[in-house]
Amino acid sequence: MNTRTLSSSTITGQKVYNLKGENIGDIKDLMINPAKANVEYAVLEFGGFLGIGSKYFAIPLEALQFSEKEEKIMLDVNKEKLENAPSFDKDNWPSSADPEFVNSVYTHYGYEKRHSSAL
16 A cells, blocks of 8 residues: 555545554545645544444544554554444534534544644
């Protein structure tokens, strides 16, 4: 995986692993703020079976580590912290224009939002 420039289709569908090597989910989408020309967050699907009962989590792109050597995406988080992260279900996605939601995501993972997320 070339980690210098990645297409959204390269990231979408990729499995994400924690630092213990456990598969913690798949990237379902990237939420883009066109007004700011940046990716607000990646959407990670975690839990459930065959998509039933799974939850979706917003992950700051800065929290993801892209490994060119191993062709993996890593997230330094244990399952408990992920389970307690801001989440949503597949039929009720948050508005990416909601600055409170986006800020809560960044705060949960220990990052500060660099740009306003208002459209």
